Amino acid sequence: MPEVNSPSEISEPTRLLSLPEPLQAQLDEGTNLPSMPAAVGRVLAVARHPDAGLVDFARAIENDPALTLRLLSLANSAFYSRHQTPLRTCHEAVSRIGLDATLAAVMSFGLSRTGHQSRHLMLLWQRATVAALAARYLAQQLCPLHSGTLFTMALLQDIGILALDAMAPKKTERLYADVISCHSTLEEKERVSFGSDHAAVGAWLAQRWGVPGHLVSGIQQSHGPLTSIPVELLCLRLSGPIADAWLSPSPAKSLVNLMHRLKLIDGMESISVNQLLNDIHHQLPAMASLLDVTAPPLHDNEAMLQEAQQHLFKQTLTLSARLDKQQNEMEALRQRQDDLEARSRQDVLTGLANRQWLEEQLQQRFALCQIESRTMSIVFIDIDHFKHLNDEYGHQVGDKVLERFGAVLKSSIREGDLAGRYGGEEFLIILPDEVASDALAMVERFLQRLNNEAVIYVEGKPLYVTASVGIASLDDGQFDNIRELIDAADQCMYRVKHSGRSGVAVYGR
Numbered sequence: 001m002p003e004v005n006s007p008s009e010i011s012e013p014t015r016l017l018s019l020p021e022p023l024q025a026q027l028d029e030g031t032n033l034p035s036m037p038a039a040v041g042r043v044l045a046v047a048r049h050p051d052a053g054l055v056d057f058a059r060a061i062e063n064d065p066a067l068t069l070r071l072l073s074l075a076n077s078a079f080y081s082r083h084q085t086p087l088r089t090c091h092e093a094v095s096r097i098g099l100d101a102t103l104a105a106v107m108s109f110g111l112s113r114t115g116h117q118s119r120h121l122m123l124l125w126q127r128a129t130v131a132a133l134a135a136r137y138l139a140q141q142l143c144p145l146h147s148g149t150l151f152t153m154a155l156l157q158d159i160g161i162l163a164l165d166a167m168a169p170k171k172t173e174r175l176y177a178d179v180i181s182c183h184s185t186l187e188e189k190e191r192v193s194f195g196s197d198h199a200a201v202g203a204w205l206a207q208r209w210g211v212p213g214h215l216v217s218g219i220q221q222s223h224g225p226l227t228s229i230p231v232e233l234l235c236l237r238l239s240g241p242i243a244d245a246w247l248s249p250s251p252a253k254s255l256v257n258l259m260h261r262l263k264l265i266d267g268m269e270s271i272s273v274n275q276l277l278n279d280i281h282h283q284l285p286a287m288a289s290l291l292d293v294t295a296p297p298l299h300d301n302e303a304m305l306q307e308a309q310q311h312l313f314k315q316t317l318t319l320s321a322r323l324d325k326q327q328n329e330m331e332a333l334r335q336r337q338d339d340l341e342a343r344s345r346q347d348v349l350t351g352l353a354n355r356q357w358l359e360e361q362l363q364q365r366f367a368l369c370q371i372e373s374r375t376m377s378i379v380f381i382d383i384d385h386f387k388h389l390n391d392e393y394g395h396q397v398g399d400k401v402l403e404r405f406g407a408v409l410k411s412s413i414r415e416g417d418l419a420g421r422y423g424g425e426e427f428l429i430i431l432p433d434e435v436a437s438d439a440l441a442m443v444e445r446f447l448q449r450l451n452n453e454a455v456i457y458v459e460g461k462p463l464y465v466t467a468s469v470g471i472a473s474l475d476d477g478q479f480d481n482i483r484e485l486i487d488a489a490d491q492c493m494y495r496v497k498h499s500g501r502s503g504v505a506v507y508g509r
Protein backbone atom coordinates (compact mmCIF):
# COMPACT_ATOMS: atom_id res chain seq x y z
CA MET A 1 0.00 0.00 0.00
CA PRO A 2 1.38 3.45 -0.89
CA GLU A 3 2.43 5.49 2.08
CA VAL A 4 2.53 9.17 2.89
CA ASN A 5 6.26 9.65 2.95
CA SER A 6 7.41 12.37 5.24
CA PRO A 7 11.12 13.21 4.80
CA SER A 8 12.60 13.05 8.28
CA GLU A 9 14.84 16.05 7.44
CA ILE A 10 11.81 18.26 6.89
CA SER A 11 10.53 17.97 10.43
CA GLU A 12 7.01 18.87 11.46
CA PRO A 13 6.23 22.00 13.45
CA THR A 14 5.55 20.95 17.05
CA ARG A 15 3.31 23.84 17.95
CA LEU A 16 0.59 25.98 16.49
CA LEU A 17 2.20 28.47 14.12
CA SER A 18 1.68 32.14 14.72
CA LEU A 19 2.53 35.24 12.73
CA PRO A 20 3.63 38.66 13.89
CA GLU A 21 0.90 41.04 15.01
CA PRO A 22 -0.92 42.86 13.39
CA LEU A 23 -0.59 40.51 10.38
CA GLN A 24 -1.97 37.63 12.44
CA ALA A 25 -4.96 39.74 13.53
CA GLN A 26 -5.65 40.90 9.99
CA LEU A 27 -5.52 37.35 8.65
CA ASP A 28 -7.68 36.08 11.52
CA GLU A 29 -10.31 38.66 10.71
CA GLY A 30 -10.12 38.13 6.96
CA THR A 31 -13.30 36.68 5.54
CA ASN A 32 -11.77 36.59 2.05
CA LEU A 33 -9.08 34.09 2.92
CA PRO A 34 -8.93 31.19 0.52
CA SER A 35 -10.75 28.24 2.00
CA MET A 36 -11.03 24.57 1.20
CA PRO A 37 -14.29 23.05 -0.03
CA ALA A 38 -15.94 20.75 2.49
CA ALA A 39 -14.95 17.59 0.61
CA VAL A 40 -11.29 18.63 0.65
CA GLY A 41 -11.62 19.32 4.38
CA ARG A 42 -12.86 15.76 4.87
CA VAL A 43 -9.90 14.36 2.94
CA LEU A 44 -7.53 16.46 5.04
CA ALA A 45 -9.15 15.14 8.20
CA VAL A 46 -8.46 11.61 7.00
CA ALA A 47 -4.88 12.52 6.10
CA ARG A 48 -4.24 13.84 9.61
CA HIS A 49 -5.13 10.47 11.09
CA PRO A 50 -1.95 8.43 11.61
CA ASP A 51 -3.59 5.12 10.66
CA ALA A 52 -5.49 6.45 7.65
CA GLY A 53 -5.28 4.14 4.68
CA LEU A 54 -6.28 3.91 1.08
CA VAL A 55 -9.89 2.98 1.80
CA ASP A 56 -10.40 5.92 4.16
CA PHE A 57 -9.05 8.34 1.55
CA ALA A 58 -11.15 6.88 -1.23
CA ARG A 59 -14.28 7.02 0.91
CA ALA A 60 -13.75 10.70 1.76
CA ILE A 61 -13.23 11.56 -1.91
CA GLU A 62 -16.13 9.51 -3.24
CA ASN A 63 -18.54 11.82 -1.37
CA ASP A 64 -17.75 14.50 -3.94
CA PRO A 65 -18.43 13.30 -7.51
CA ALA A 66 -16.57 16.24 -9.09
CA LEU A 67 -13.50 15.52 -7.00
CA THR A 68 -13.72 11.82 -7.82
CA LEU A 69 -13.94 12.51 -11.55
CA ARG A 70 -10.92 14.76 -11.53
CA LEU A 71 -8.90 12.32 -9.47
CA LEU A 72 -9.77 9.55 -11.93
CA SER A 73 -8.69 11.78 -14.82
CA LEU A 74 -5.42 12.42 -13.04
CA ALA A 75 -4.83 8.71 -12.35
CA ASN A 76 -5.59 7.88 -15.99
CA SER A 77 -3.45 10.73 -17.36
CA ALA A 78 -0.13 10.11 -19.09
CA PHE A 79 1.53 11.40 -15.96
CA TYR A 80 0.47 8.34 -13.98
CA SER A 81 -0.91 5.74 -16.30
CA ARG A 82 1.90 5.14 -18.85
CA HIS A 83 0.80 1.79 -20.36
CA GLN A 84 -1.56 0.70 -17.64
CA THR A 85 -5.23 -0.09 -18.09
CA PRO A 86 -7.80 2.68 -17.44
CA LEU A 87 -9.07 2.89 -13.86
CA ARG A 88 -12.74 3.19 -12.89
CA THR A 89 -12.93 3.56 -9.13
CA CYS A 90 -11.76 6.16 -6.69
CA HIS A 91 -10.09 3.42 -4.66
CA GLU A 92 -8.02 2.37 -7.69
CA ALA A 93 -7.13 6.00 -8.45
CA VAL A 94 -5.86 6.64 -4.92
CA SER A 95 -3.92 3.42 -5.03
CA ARG A 96 -2.21 4.35 -8.29
CA ILE A 97 -1.43 7.92 -7.41
CA GLY A 98 -0.36 7.35 -3.82
CA LEU A 99 -1.78 8.97 -0.70
CA ASP A 100 0.47 11.97 -0.75
CA ALA A 101 -0.09 12.89 -4.38
CA THR A 102 -3.83 12.27 -3.87
CA LEU A 103 -3.75 14.82 -1.10
CA ALA A 104 -1.87 17.29 -3.32
CA ALA A 105 -4.29 16.82 -6.16
CA VAL A 106 -7.36 17.15 -3.96
CA MET A 107 -6.01 20.30 -2.33
CA SER A 108 -5.00 21.91 -5.57
CA PHE A 109 -8.45 21.13 -7.05
CA GLY A 110 -9.93 22.90 -4.07
CA LEU A 111 -7.56 25.80 -4.28
CA SER A 112 -7.65 26.34 -7.99
CA ARG A 113 -11.41 26.76 -7.70
CA THR A 114 -10.72 29.92 -5.75
CA GLY A 115 -10.21 31.49 -9.15
CA HIS A 116 -7.50 33.02 -11.32
CA GLN A 117 -8.84 36.53 -11.39
CA SER A 118 -5.53 38.37 -11.60
CA ARG A 119 -2.54 37.80 -13.83
CA HIS A 120 -0.22 37.23 -10.92
CA LEU A 121 -2.48 34.52 -9.46
CA MET A 122 -2.55 32.80 -12.83
CA LEU A 123 1.26 33.04 -12.96
CA LEU A 124 1.40 31.76 -9.41
CA TRP A 125 -0.52 28.60 -10.31
CA GLN A 126 1.61 28.11 -13.42
CA ARG A 127 4.70 28.48 -11.23
CA ALA A 128 3.32 25.99 -8.73
CA THR A 129 2.55 23.45 -11.48
CA VAL A 130 6.01 23.66 -13.10
CA ALA A 131 7.65 23.65 -9.66
CA ALA A 132 5.73 20.54 -8.62
CA LEU A 133 6.86 18.71 -11.77
CA ALA A 134 10.45 19.88 -11.28
CA ALA A 135 10.48 18.82 -7.60
CA ARG A 136 9.03 15.45 -8.53
CA TYR A 137 11.66 14.92 -11.27
CA LEU A 138 14.55 15.92 -8.98
CA ALA A 139 13.22 13.73 -6.18
CA GLN A 140 12.84 10.76 -8.53
CA GLN A 141 16.56 11.09 -9.33
CA LEU A 142 17.84 11.88 -5.85
CA CYS A 143 15.36 10.64 -3.22
CA PRO A 144 12.64 8.63 -5.03
CA LEU A 145 10.80 7.67 -1.83
CA HIS A 146 9.82 11.29 -1.28
CA SER A 147 8.82 12.23 -4.81
CA GLY A 148 5.09 12.31 -3.98
CA THR A 149 5.55 14.45 -0.89
CA LEU A 150 7.90 16.82 -2.66
CA PHE A 151 5.43 17.17 -5.53
CA THR A 152 2.82 18.27 -3.00
CA MET A 153 5.11 20.60 -1.08
CA ALA A 154 6.30 22.28 -4.27
CA LEU A 155 2.72 22.66 -5.48
CA LEU A 156 1.67 24.33 -2.23
CA GLN A 157 4.86 26.32 -1.52
CA ASP A 158 3.39 29.68 -2.53
CA ILE A 159 -0.12 29.42 -1.09
CA GLY A 160 0.84 32.15 1.39
CA ILE A 161 0.58 34.56 -1.54
CA LEU A 162 -3.10 33.59 -1.87
CA ALA A 163 -3.71 34.59 1.73
CA LEU A 164 -1.77 37.86 1.53
CA ASP A 165 -3.44 38.67 -1.77
CA ALA A 166 -6.90 38.02 -0.32
CA MET A 167 -6.10 40.04 2.80
CA ALA A 168 -4.71 43.16 1.09
CA PRO A 169 -5.45 43.02 -2.65
CA LYS A 170 -4.44 46.65 -3.35
CA LYS A 171 -1.14 46.33 -1.52
CA THR A 172 -0.21 43.07 -3.21
CA GLU A 173 -1.07 44.20 -6.74
CA ARG A 174 2.30 45.88 -7.30
CA LEU A 175 4.21 43.51 -5.04
CA TYR A 176 3.13 40.46 -7.00
CA ALA A 177 2.97 42.10 -10.44
CA ASP A 178 5.80 39.85 -11.55
CA VAL A 179 5.77 36.91 -9.23
CA ILE A 180 8.09 34.95 -11.52
CA SER A 181 11.12 37.13 -12.17
CA CYS A 182 11.21 38.81 -8.77
CA HIS A 183 10.50 35.76 -6.65
CA SER A 184 13.91 35.71 -4.98
CA THR A 185 13.48 39.25 -3.70
CA LEU A 186 9.81 38.81 -2.87
CA GLU A 187 10.30 37.65 0.70
CA GLU A 188 12.25 40.72 1.66
CA LYS A 189 9.57 43.00 0.21
CA GLU A 190 6.86 41.01 1.98
CA ARG A 191 8.66 41.29 5.29
CA VAL A 192 8.81 45.06 4.83
CA SER A 193 5.14 45.29 3.82
CA PHE A 194 3.57 42.67 6.11
CA GLY A 195 6.15 41.79 8.74
CA SER A 196 6.33 38.21 7.44
CA ASP A 197 6.90 36.35 4.18
CA HIS A 198 4.63 34.14 2.12
CA ALA A 199 6.37 30.91 3.19
CA ALA A 200 5.50 31.63 6.84
CA VAL A 201 2.00 32.78 5.94
CA GLY A 202 1.51 29.74 3.70
CA ALA A 203 2.52 27.38 6.51
CA TRP A 204 0.17 29.18 8.89
CA LEU A 205 -2.70 28.93 6.40
CA ALA A 206 -2.00 25.26 5.67
CA GLN A 207 -1.98 24.46 9.38
CA ARG A 208 -5.29 26.29 9.75
CA TRP A 209 -6.75 24.16 6.97
CA GLY A 210 -5.56 21.07 8.82
CA VAL A 211 -2.92 20.08 6.26
CA PRO A 212 -0.67 17.31 7.68
CA GLY A 213 2.29 18.64 9.68
CA HIS A 214 5.11 17.54 7.36
CA LEU A 215 3.50 19.43 4.47
CA VAL A 216 3.09 22.52 6.65
CA SER A 217 6.76 22.28 7.49
CA GLY A 218 7.71 21.86 3.83
CA ILE A 219 5.82 25.04 2.92
CA GLN A 220 7.52 26.83 5.79
CA GLN A 221 11.00 25.83 4.61
CA SER A 222 10.37 25.98 0.88
CA HIS A 223 12.36 29.16 0.31
CA GLY A 224 15.96 29.65 1.36
CA PRO A 225 19.62 28.95 0.62
CA LEU A 226 20.57 25.97 -1.53
CA THR A 227 23.78 24.89 0.13
CA SER A 228 24.37 22.63 3.12
CA ILE A 229 20.78 21.37 3.28
CA PRO A 230 19.31 17.84 3.06
CA VAL A 231 18.66 16.61 -0.45
CA GLU A 232 14.84 16.57 0.03
CA LEU A 233 14.85 20.24 0.94
CA LEU A 234 17.19 20.95 -1.97
CA CYS A 235 14.73 19.37 -4.43
CA LEU A 236 11.98 21.54 -2.96
CA ARG A 237 13.96 24.78 -2.87
CA LEU A 238 15.25 24.27 -6.42
CA SER A 239 11.79 23.68 -7.82
CA GLY A 240 10.80 27.36 -7.55
CA PRO A 241 13.82 28.79 -9.40
CA ILE A 242 13.42 26.09 -12.08
CA ALA A 243 9.79 27.13 -12.56
CA ASP A 244 10.85 30.80 -12.66
CA ALA A 245 13.38 30.00 -15.40
CA TRP A 246 10.75 28.04 -17.35
CA LEU A 247 8.21 30.84 -17.15
CA SER A 248 10.64 33.75 -17.59
CA PRO A 249 10.32 35.89 -20.74
CA SER A 250 13.84 34.81 -21.72
CA PRO A 251 14.00 31.21 -20.52
CA ALA A 252 17.37 30.41 -22.14
CA LYS A 253 19.10 33.22 -20.26
CA SER A 254 17.44 32.28 -16.99
CA LEU A 255 18.44 28.70 -17.63
CA VAL A 256 22.11 29.76 -17.84
CA ASN A 257 21.88 31.24 -14.36
CA LEU A 258 20.20 28.08 -13.16
CA MET A 259 22.89 25.88 -14.72
CA HIS A 260 25.52 28.00 -12.98
CA ARG A 261 23.73 27.51 -9.68
CA LEU A 262 23.27 23.79 -10.16
CA LYS A 263 26.98 23.37 -10.92
CA LEU A 264 27.86 24.86 -7.56
CA ILE A 265 25.61 22.53 -5.57
CA ASP A 266 26.92 19.26 -4.18
CA GLY A 267 24.81 16.30 -5.26
CA MET A 268 23.44 18.01 -8.38
CA GLU A 269 26.20 16.75 -10.71
CA SER A 270 24.08 13.78 -11.77
CA ILE A 271 21.10 15.90 -12.78
CA SER A 272 20.69 16.33 -16.53
CA VAL A 273 19.10 19.70 -17.24
CA ASN A 274 18.08 18.38 -20.62
CA GLN A 275 16.13 15.47 -19.13
CA LEU A 276 14.62 17.70 -16.46
CA LEU A 277 13.30 20.07 -19.13
CA ASN A 278 12.01 17.21 -21.25
CA ASP A 279 10.21 15.73 -18.27
CA ILE A 280 8.51 19.04 -17.49
CA HIS A 281 7.69 19.49 -21.18
CA HIS A 282 5.94 16.13 -21.42
CA GLN A 283 3.97 16.32 -18.19
CA LEU A 284 3.03 19.97 -18.22
CA PRO A 285 -0.04 20.14 -20.52
CA ALA A 286 -1.85 17.25 -18.81
CA MET A 287 -0.94 18.41 -15.33
CA ALA A 288 -2.01 22.01 -16.05
CA SER A 289 -5.32 20.82 -17.39
CA LEU A 290 -5.89 18.50 -14.43
CA LEU A 291 -5.11 21.22 -11.95
CA ASP A 292 -7.28 23.62 -13.92
CA VAL A 293 -4.34 25.95 -14.47
CA THR A 294 -3.96 28.05 -17.63
CA ALA A 295 -1.40 26.05 -19.59
CA PRO A 296 2.09 27.46 -19.12
CA PRO A 297 4.12 27.94 -22.32
CA LEU A 298 6.00 24.97 -23.76
CA HIS A 299 9.51 25.38 -25.08
CA ASP A 300 11.57 23.78 -27.78
CA ASN A 301 13.93 22.40 -25.17
CA GLU A 302 16.70 21.53 -27.54
CA ALA A 303 16.78 25.02 -29.06
CA MET A 304 16.48 26.54 -25.61
CA LEU A 305 19.38 24.48 -24.29
CA GLN A 306 21.47 25.32 -27.33
CA GLU A 307 20.76 29.01 -26.81
CA ALA A 308 21.59 28.62 -23.13
CA GLN A 309 24.91 26.94 -24.02
CA GLN A 310 25.69 29.85 -26.35
CA HIS A 311 24.91 32.33 -23.58
CA LEU A 312 27.09 30.28 -21.26
CA PHE A 313 29.92 30.26 -23.82
CA LYS A 314 29.60 34.02 -24.34
CA GLN A 315 29.55 34.57 -20.60
CA THR A 316 32.65 32.41 -20.18
CA LEU A 317 34.43 34.36 -22.94
CA THR A 318 33.49 37.71 -21.43
CA LEU A 319 34.45 36.42 -18.03
CA SER A 320 37.87 35.21 -19.15
CA ALA A 321 38.48 38.49 -21.06
CA ARG A 322 37.53 40.37 -17.91
CA LEU A 323 39.79 38.10 -15.90
CA ASP A 324 42.71 38.73 -18.30
CA LYS A 325 42.13 42.46 -18.05
CA GLN A 326 42.00 42.26 -14.28
CA GLN A 327 45.18 40.21 -14.19
CA ASN A 328 46.98 42.72 -16.41
CA GLU A 329 45.77 45.55 -14.23
CA MET A 330 46.90 43.68 -11.13
CA GLU A 331 50.31 43.03 -12.72
CA ALA A 332 50.65 46.73 -13.66
CA LEU A 333 49.64 47.68 -10.14
CA ARG A 334 52.12 45.27 -8.61
CA GLN A 335 54.83 46.62 -10.92
CA ARG A 336 53.94 50.17 -9.91
CA GLN A 337 54.02 49.18 -6.28
CA ASP A 338 57.45 47.55 -6.77
CA ASP A 339 58.71 50.67 -8.58
CA LEU A 340 57.39 52.89 -5.83
CA GLU A 341 58.97 50.72 -3.18
CA ALA A 342 62.29 50.63 -5.02
CA ARG A 343 62.14 54.39 -5.46
CA SER A 344 61.42 54.90 -1.79
CA ARG A 345 64.72 53.13 -1.09
CA GLN A 346 66.72 55.04 -3.68
CA ASP A 347 68.69 58.22 -3.68
CA VAL A 348 67.24 60.25 -6.53
CA LEU A 349 70.50 61.69 -7.79
CA THR A 350 72.72 58.59 -7.81
CA GLY A 351 70.23 55.74 -7.90
CA LEU A 352 72.08 54.17 -4.96
CA ALA A 353 70.39 53.26 -1.66
CA ASN A 354 69.26 56.27 0.36
CA ARG A 355 70.21 56.91 3.96
CA GLN A 356 67.01 55.44 5.43
CA TRP A 357 67.34 52.19 3.51
CA LEU A 358 71.04 51.98 4.32
CA GLU A 359 70.33 52.32 8.03
CA GLU A 360 67.47 49.80 7.92
CA GLN A 361 69.66 47.25 6.15
CA LEU A 362 72.55 47.94 8.46
CA GLN A 363 70.29 47.39 11.47
CA GLN A 364 69.07 44.04 10.09
CA ARG A 365 72.59 42.92 9.25
CA PHE A 366 73.86 44.02 12.64
CA ALA A 367 71.17 41.95 14.43
CA LEU A 368 71.94 38.90 12.26
CA CYS A 369 75.64 39.19 13.02
CA GLN A 370 74.85 39.25 16.72
CA ILE A 371 72.54 36.23 16.58
CA GLU A 372 74.73 34.14 14.27
CA SER A 373 78.14 35.44 15.42
CA ARG A 374 78.99 36.69 11.98
CA THR A 375 80.95 39.74 10.93
CA MET A 376 80.66 42.71 8.59
CA SER A 377 82.48 45.89 7.69
CA ILE A 378 81.27 49.31 6.74
CA VAL A 379 83.02 51.94 4.68
CA PHE A 380 82.41 55.68 5.13
CA ILE A 381 83.45 57.83 2.14
CA ASP A 382 83.52 61.61 1.89
CA ILE A 383 84.52 63.40 -1.34
CA ASP A 384 87.32 65.87 -0.75
CA HIS A 385 86.91 69.60 -1.25
CA PHE A 386 83.49 69.24 -2.69
CA LYS A 387 82.49 72.78 -1.70
CA HIS A 388 85.39 74.05 -3.74
CA LEU A 389 84.28 71.96 -6.71
CA ASN A 390 80.77 73.36 -6.46
CA ASP A 391 82.08 76.88 -6.15
CA GLU A 392 84.37 76.54 -9.16
CA TYR A 393 82.16 74.64 -11.58
CA GLY A 394 78.67 75.24 -10.25
CA HIS A 395 76.09 73.01 -8.55
CA GLN A 396 75.05 71.25 -11.76
CA VAL A 397 78.57 70.01 -12.35
CA GLY A 398 78.67 69.11 -8.63
CA ASP A 399 75.56 67.00 -9.13
CA LYS A 400 77.01 65.32 -12.19
CA VAL A 401 80.15 64.48 -10.18
CA LEU A 402 78.01 62.93 -7.40
CA GLU A 403 76.08 60.89 -9.97
CA ARG A 404 79.22 59.56 -11.70
CA PHE A 405 80.97 59.00 -8.39
CA GLY A 406 78.04 56.84 -7.32
CA ALA A 407 78.27 54.84 -10.57
CA VAL A 408 82.00 54.17 -10.09
CA LEU A 409 81.33 53.17 -6.50
CA LYS A 410 78.56 50.78 -7.51
CA SER A 411 80.76 49.11 -10.08
CA SER A 412 83.50 48.68 -7.47
CA ILE A 413 81.55 46.55 -4.98
CA ARG A 414 80.61 42.89 -5.04
CA GLU A 415 77.13 41.46 -5.32
CA GLY A 416 75.70 41.26 -1.82
CA ASP A 417 77.39 44.50 -0.76
CA LEU A 418 75.20 47.57 -0.47
CA ALA A 419 76.39 51.05 -1.42
CA GLY A 420 74.37 54.18 -0.69
CA ARG A 421 74.49 57.92 -0.40
CA TYR A 422 74.54 58.80 3.27
CA GLY A 423 74.17 62.56 2.84
CA GLY A 424 75.50 65.47 0.66
CA GLU A 425 78.85 64.19 -0.58
CA GLU A 426 79.07 61.29 1.87
CA PHE A 427 78.67 57.62 0.90
CA LEU A 428 78.47 54.43 2.92
CA ILE A 429 79.01 50.80 1.92
CA ILE A 430 77.89 47.73 3.89
CA LEU A 431 80.08 44.68 3.29
CA PRO A 432 78.42 41.63 4.89
CA ASP A 433 80.67 38.82 6.12
CA GLU A 434 83.83 40.80 5.25
CA VAL A 435 86.61 41.66 7.66
CA ALA A 436 88.49 45.01 7.61
CA SER A 437 91.28 43.72 5.32
CA ASP A 438 88.71 42.69 2.64
CA ALA A 439 87.09 46.12 2.91
CA LEU A 440 90.50 47.76 2.69
CA ALA A 441 91.33 45.91 -0.50
CA MET A 442 88.09 47.04 -2.05
CA VAL A 443 88.64 50.68 -1.00
CA GLU A 444 92.16 50.75 -2.32
CA ARG A 445 90.99 49.48 -5.69
CA PHE A 446 88.31 52.14 -5.69
CA LEU A 447 90.69 54.99 -4.76
CA GLN A 448 93.04 53.75 -7.45
CA ARG A 449 90.26 54.05 -10.00
CA LEU A 450 89.54 57.60 -8.85
CA ASN A 451 93.21 58.37 -9.40
CA ASN A 452 93.23 56.88 -12.84
CA GLU A 453 89.81 57.78 -14.25
CA ALA A 454 88.39 61.26 -14.62
CA VAL A 455 85.03 61.28 -12.90
CA ILE A 456 83.61 63.64 -15.59
CA TYR A 457 84.80 65.94 -18.36
CA VAL A 458 84.06 69.67 -18.10
CA GLU A 459 84.35 71.44 -21.44
CA GLY A 460 86.53 68.59 -22.65
CA LYS A 461 88.84 68.74 -19.65
CA PRO A 462 89.05 65.74 -17.28
CA LEU A 463 87.94 66.34 -13.72
CA TYR A 464 89.38 64.08 -11.05
CA VAL A 465 88.17 63.79 -7.46
CA THR A 466 89.69 62.21 -4.39
CA ALA A 467 87.95 60.89 -1.31
CA SER A 468 88.71 60.30 2.36
CA VAL A 469 87.59 56.90 3.59
CA GLY A 470 87.09 55.28 7.01
CA ILE A 471 86.55 51.56 7.61
CA ALA A 472 85.05 49.91 10.69
CA SER A 473 84.62 46.18 11.13
CA LEU A 474 82.63 44.36 13.81
CA ASP A 475 85.71 42.22 14.51
CA ASP A 476 87.74 45.24 15.52
CA GLY A 477 85.75 46.69 18.38
CA GLN A 478 82.92 46.38 20.83
CA PHE A 479 79.95 47.98 19.04
CA ASP A 480 76.60 47.92 20.82
CA ASN A 481 74.60 49.38 17.93
CA ILE A 482 74.92 50.58 14.37
CA ARG A 483 75.32 54.20 15.50
CA GLU A 484 78.59 53.27 17.23
CA LEU A 485 79.75 51.37 14.15
CA ILE A 486 79.00 54.30 11.81
CA ASP A 487 80.64 56.75 14.21
CA ALA A 488 83.76 54.57 14.25
CA ALA A 489 83.99 54.59 10.44
CA ASP A 490 83.23 58.33 10.39
CA GLN A 491 86.00 59.02 12.91
CA CYS A 492 88.48 57.11 10.73
CA MET A 493 87.36 59.12 7.73
CA TYR A 494 88.03 62.35 9.69
CA ARG A 495 91.44 61.08 10.62
CA VAL A 496 92.21 60.89 6.91
CA LYS A 497 90.75 64.37 6.34
CA HIS A 498 93.00 65.77 9.05
CA SER A 499 96.07 64.08 7.70
CA GLY A 500 95.77 65.55 4.24
CA ARG A 501 92.75 63.72 2.63
CA SER A 502 92.72 61.18 -0.24
CA GLY A 503 93.30 58.02 1.67
CA VAL A 504 91.83 55.39 3.95
CA ALA A 505 92.01 54.58 7.67
CA VAL A 506 90.80 51.45 9.47
CA TYR A 507 89.23 51.57 12.92
CA GLY A 508 91.41 50.08 15.63
CA ARG A 509 94.60 50.35 13.59
Ligand SMILES: Nc1nc2c(ncn2[C@@H]2O[C@H](COP(=O)(O)OP(=O)(O)OP(=O)(O)O)[C@@H](O)[C@H]2O)c(=O)[nH]1
Binds near residue numbers: 398423
Ligand atom coordinates in the same frame (compact mmCIF):
# COMPACT_ATOMS: atom_id res chain seq x y z
N1 LIG B 1 76.15 69.88 -6.10
C1 LIG B 1 75.79 69.37 -4.93
N2 LIG B 1 76.41 69.75 -3.81
C2 LIG B 1 76.08 69.24 -2.62
C3 LIG B 1 75.03 68.30 -2.52
N3 LIG B 1 74.91 67.95 -1.20
C4 LIG B 1 75.87 68.65 -0.52
N4 LIG B 1 76.57 69.43 -1.38
C5 LIG B 1 77.63 70.33 -1.06
O1 LIG B 1 78.79 69.62 -0.61
C6 LIG B 1 79.58 70.53 0.11
C7 LIG B 1 80.21 69.84 1.27
O2 LIG B 1 81.11 70.77 1.83
P1 LIG B 1 81.91 70.46 3.15
O3 LIG B 1 81.11 69.68 4.10
O4 LIG B 1 82.49 71.74 3.60
O5 LIG B 1 83.07 69.55 2.68
P2 LIG B 1 84.14 69.65 1.58
O6 LIG B 1 84.06 70.92 0.82
O7 LIG B 1 84.01 68.43 0.73
O8 LIG B 1 85.42 69.62 2.36
P3 LIG B 1 86.06 68.35 3.05
O9 LIG B 1 85.02 67.34 3.30
O10 LIG B 1 86.66 68.84 4.28
O11 LIG B 1 87.07 67.83 2.08
C8 LIG B 1 78.66 71.69 0.51
O12 LIG B 1 79.06 72.86 -0.19
C9 LIG B 1 77.28 71.25 0.07
O13 LIG B 1 76.53 72.33 -0.42
C10 LIG B 1 74.36 67.94 -3.71
O14 LIG B 1 73.44 67.15 -3.71
N5 LIG B 1 74.76 68.48 -4.87
